[in-house]
Amino acid sequence: MSEHPHSAPEELIFALDIGTRSVVGLIVEPTGEQFRVIDCTIREHSERSMLDGQIHDVMAVSKVIGKIKEELEEKHGPLTKVAVAAAGRSLRTKRVRMDLPLSRHAAVTRDDVLTLEFSAVQEAQAQLAQELNEQDVTRYYCVGYSVVNYFLDGELIGNLIDQRGEIASVDVIATFLPRMVVDSLLAALHRCGLDMQALTLEPIAAINVLIPVTMRRLNIALVDIGAGTSDVALTEEGAITAYGMVPVAGDEITDALMNAFLLDFPMAEEVKRALTHAEKISFTDILGLEQTLSSEEVVKAILPEITNLAGKIAAKILELNGKPPQAVMLIGGGSLTPKLTERVAEALGLPASRVAVRGADAIRQFVGEHPLLDGPAFVTPVGIAVAARRHPVKYVTVTVNDAAIRIFDLRKMTVGDALIASGLDIRRLHGRPGMAITLTVNGRMRIIPGGHGTPPVIEKNGEACGLDTPISEGDRIVALAGADGEDAQAQVIDLMDKLDTLELTVNDEPVSLGPIALVNGMPHPLDAPLQDRSEVVIRLPRTVEEVLQEAGMLDAGASEGDEEFFRFVVNGRETVLPARMKIIQIGGKDAALSDFIRPGDRLVYREEPYHAPAIRDVIPPEEWVQESISVRFNGQPVTITLSALSITMNGRPADQDEQVENEAVITVKASPPTAPVFSDVFRYVDVSLERPETEGITRLVMLVNGEPASFHTELHAGDKLELYWE
Known part of the structure; x- marks a missing residue:
């Protein structure tokens, strides 16, 4: 502390930039609004303890931090607090499209748009957790999001507010910082006896020192090209709008040199660093051969890889920004790659002057002239120190x-x-x-919306x-x-556009009938609720039955138990008939319930008691079988019945001309046939057996087939009978 007797130790800011390849430690002294870098030390990781900005081996990383801390403490006294940054490359970016069904009549409000945007961010958070098999979605801090596009009913639109449509959509890029990154950072610091004085994100740290607030209204892309990854951040309208990461950076250029000239990794790194300042470069390949080439020849050999790196960086900028930015700033050790600025400008369609590497000269106001801080690799560490004082998180x-x-x-x-x-x-x-109801009304689809x-x-x-x-x-x-x-909810009455009527007369009285409804083919009351997906037909009554039901003269819902019936049984077979007869006439002509009716028709309808039939009318033909023969009597055909019918009703003998009683049990039996004789004919013909008064007539002649016969002569089918006086 003897070097700085005027500074109390707590006034100094200890800042650490923990990168994939190396760790940079700075001691910065704030003096008013300025910052002065007092000391700096850099140490590379001894093993692969970092991967894409995420600490994989907390103990190994804490060892490196411990060595830097010890080195700086020798000159500046005990250090207990440190400012650090979460690496931009550890940020997770997710692009999500979210839909919001809109009310048909209401315009989109600002609240609707905000709900949609935050819902999209939340969906991105959930998808990220799902991809990384993380149960707790809140383990990802949203550190920023930007809207790429708004859509209305699938069409691109500039602003959703006050628009009307069915579905609003938003396309959002959201950036998240996994809590695990912060937790591992804290663990590494605690092993070294350090407390986190301030936390920031590396892109924010760099932007804080590179881009003054007055410039942040411009659309600027900042690209931090490290060893393993290139981090991208964008500013516009005074805020950092988006972050992203490309998994290609300086190591790709080192690999390209290894392949082009058969170099090992350390030699390729030396060649890469020499490209920035030497015209001639000498190196020894893995076969032990020494070569000396101009830097132009070396660059030419690796130009495809440089172009590829520039293309991927430009593609990420366009993905996050939606368009080329106004300017691009490159920082980090990898930004010194030859031809990189020109290739990035080409890929973005920008003038070459709009893409530049910003190094220590850009942060001179903070650093002053310091022999160690001579390039773009130190922008972020200084930014971390500045952020600890100006923008502590x-x-x-x-x-x-x-x-x-x-x-x-x-x-x-x-x-x-x-x-x-x-x-x-x-x-x-x-x-x-609320859930909508979809109906088919007279062949057309109707949707009844639910409540808001x-x-x-x-x-x-x-x-x-x-x-x-x-x-x-x-x-x-x-x-x-x-x-x-x-x-x-819907009733048939709600679906009626206009109410036509059917005008006609029933029993000489004028009648006016409204529409009827059939739901799924069945009659349906106009005020009863309808079920979803019902097929509804609304029309005027068409048949006599429908007219009588609507007029209240025919009970559509009457059950069989309510109606009176006339019943009887004949030889064990029951017959059931309505106790009342329906008399239906249209225009004076008999009609049936199913007949169609037209406006203006004169309909007559009445019911009369059922007239009981005679027994003969209810005996089935098959029960009425009697054997008979046919003969001719005096030239006339005569049928003679050979058996007699026996009829009983409710157990008593009955005549076939009697009326059937209600609930009667009727039995019909035929007696065995008997051979007919001449005298049986007299039951079927009307003939007088008295002798006429005429003179000369003395005897009665009886002939069967021309042969003399008597009253007891047996008859056969087809016999010819004659009877006369002479």
């Missing part, structure tokens, strides 16, 4: 629905960020619209607020989900 602790939530204050944090960090599903906050859901209640410290309301330490946030809309 703190935890913000708020409560969401009485649960304490800690959030990294990496940017202007809002109520929406707090809700995401708490794990609340933002999509579920707004009440869902109500918006959520979101309050900060007891006052209503929006998702974009800024939050600060200790805020109390309450978020209550809105109520879901009621499911759609």
Whole structure:
């Protein structure tokens, strides 16, 4: 401490930049608004303990940090606090498209758009957790997001607010910092007896020292090209809008030199570094041959790899920004690669002057002239030290629905960020619209929408607020989900556009009938609720039956038990007939219930008691069988029955001409046949056997087939009988 008697140790800032290949430690002294780098030390990792910015071996990394700490403590006294940055390459970027069904009649509000954007960020968070098999989605801090595009009904649109449509969509790129990165960083520091004084993100650190606030309204891309990865950050409208990472960087150029000239890794690294300042380069390949080439020849051999690196960096910038930025700044050791700036400018379609490497000269205001800090590799370490004083990242602790939530204050944090960090599903906050009903009405589809859901209640410290309301330490946030809309309901009466009527007369009285409804082919009351996917037909009555039902003269719902019937049994077979007869006439002509009817028709309808039939009318023909023969009597045909019918009704003998009684049990039996004689004919013919008064007539002549016969002569089928006086 003897070198700096005027500085108390706590005033010095100890900053660490933990990279994939090496760790840089700085001691920075703040003097008013300026910063002076007092000391610097660099150590490379002895083994692959870092991978793409993530600490894989905490103990190995803490050893390197410990050595740097010891080295600096020899000159500057005990160091207990350190400023660090989470590597840009450890950030996870996810692109997500999210849809929001809209109410058909309402315009899109700012709240709708914010809900959609935060829902997309939350979906990105969930997808990221799923990809990395992480159960707790809140283990990823959202450190920034940018909207790539808005869509309305699938069409690209500049701004959704006040638009109307069916589906609003947003395409969002969200960047997350895994909590594991911070946890491993803390663990490595604690092993060395260091507390985290401040945390920042490497891209933010670099932007803080490279790009003044006055320049941040410009659309600038910052690319930190390290050994393993190239980190990309974008600024616009005064804020850092997006982060990204490309897994290609300086090592790709080293590999290209190894392949082109058969070099081992350390020799290829030496050649790569010499390219930035030497015109002639000498090296020894793995076969022991020495070569001396001009730097132009060396660059020419690896130009395809340089072009490839530039192309991938440019593609990531375009993906994050949606368009070429106004300028590109390259930092990090890999930015010194020859021809890289020209190739990046070509890939982005920018003038070469708009892409530049920014080194120690760009941060001279902070560094001054320091012999060790001579290139773009030191921009980020200095930025980390500056951020520790100017933009320290703190935890913000708020409560969401009485649960304490800690959030990294990496940017202007809002109520929406707090809700995401708490794990609340933002999509579920707004009440869902009720289920719609889809109907087919007279062959056309009709959709009956459900009720609207109500918006959520979101309050900060007891006052209503929006998702974009800024939050600060200790805020109390309450978020209550809105109520879901009621499911759609519909009755036939709701579906009727115009009410036609059918005019006609029934029993000489004028009648006016409205439409009827058939649902899935069955009659349906006009005021009864309809089920989803029903097929509805609405029309005027068409048949006599429908007219009588609508006129209240025919009970459509009458069950068989309610109606009176006339029943009887003949030889064990029951017959059931209505107790009342329906008399139907249209225009004076008999008609049936199923007959069609037209406007203006004169309909007559009445019911009369059923007239009981005679027994003969209800005996089936097959029960009425009697054997008979046919003969001719005096030239006339005569049928003689050979057997007699025996009829009983309710157990008593009955005549065939008697009326059937209700509930009667009738039995019909035929007696065995007997041979007929001449006298049987007299039952079927009307003939007088008295002798006429005429003179000369003395005797009665009886002939069968011309032969004399008597009353007892037996007859056969086809016999010719004659009877006369002479």
